[in-house]
Amino acid sequence: SQQGEEDPQALSIQEGENATMNCSYKTSINNLQWYRQNSGRGLVHLILIRSNEREKHSGRLRVTLDTSKKSSSLLITASRAADTASYFCATDGGNNNDMRFGAGTRLTVKP
């Protein structure tokens, strides 16, 4: 069964706007990761946040983690058409590396 659930399922914005995607999960985790997938391609790792961290930045990406609410958000600032992709959260409970992926958010950035 899936662990993470992304929200929304699909998001369409204009270039230059910010995009926020959310992920909720059910059990305790060691870390949470966000991945990006271009259509028909493999997933590419974007950022990892540990369970004892609350916020992390990487370029135009900002990830927050609230373990009390079992939720995370991914913010992409100043979006570009090239950011169009599906974004997945993946939780790692640290138990034999059983990473679980959510169903993803499909982001479309219109030029």
Added chain:
Amino acid sequence: DADVTQTPRNRITKTGKRIMLECSQTKGHDRMYWYRQDPGLGLRLIYYSFDVKDINKGEISDGYSVSRQAQAKFSLSLESAIPNQTALYFCATSAAWGGQETQYFGPGTRLLVL
């Protein structure tokens, strides 16, 4: 050159046929994984391997088998393919032991079972 490669990239087969999907990596990672992706369901883990000859079942291993004969290679077999195994299959690798690891994915194999 890609660090994680999968062959074939696309495959059409018939119900009941045996097929094998291959994965190779040049990252020197110990851990390798096979996932399937279905529309709207994200990725689900089929099997994973921590080292050569080490095999562990994932969430949806029924109908699949794997072989890890070398550190760089991890193959997935469908002994008798059925239509609901039509999906996009991904191989992935990782280096670290549990906790703070990142997975590196291959480009995927699109499988259609008729």
